[in-house]
Amino acid sequence: MDRSIQQFKADFFKALAHPMRIRILEILSQGERNVNELQTMLESEGSAVSQQLSVLRAKNLVNTVKEGTTVIYSLRDPLISDLLGVARQIFNNHLVESISLLEDINKQS
Template sequence: MNYEVQQFKSEFFKALAHPMRIRILELLSEGEKNVNELQAILGSEGSAVSQQLAVLRAKNVVNSVKEGTTVIYSLRDPLIKELLGVAKRIFDNHLVSAITMLENMRSGD
């Protein structure tokens, strides 16, 4: 059982291992969006956005629902928003530590 959980975690984090996919998830945590909306916000080509959405769909991170000719994307699990927030707090902690270290180095000169 442990192996299956570890495998799931590994695959899940692989799905997050791209800056555009993270940004897409951040945008989807604000609400549902279609490819055109994501493309406009990201300032990226539709094919690049579609490729990243395909990865997120394949890893079951996002849902897609077709409405006419438009596909609407949403987070599969609302906890992803919380996970992204925790990741940002971890980044902020590292940043604060790095700034403190630099300030200590400067004051030591």
């Protein structure tokens, strides 16, 4: 059983291993969006956005609902927002440590 959990985690983090996919998930953390809205917010062309959405769909990170000819995307699990928030906190902690180290280096110069 541990291996299947580890494999799930590995696949999950692989799905997060692209900056645009992370940005899409951050946007969807704020609410559902259609492809055109995502393209505008990401300032990216349709094929690139569609490709990344395809990966997120394949890994079951997003839900889709079709309304007429429009596909609406949302987060499959709201805990993804929490995970992204924790990742941001970890980044900030590393940034604070780096700034502190640079300040120490500058003091020694």
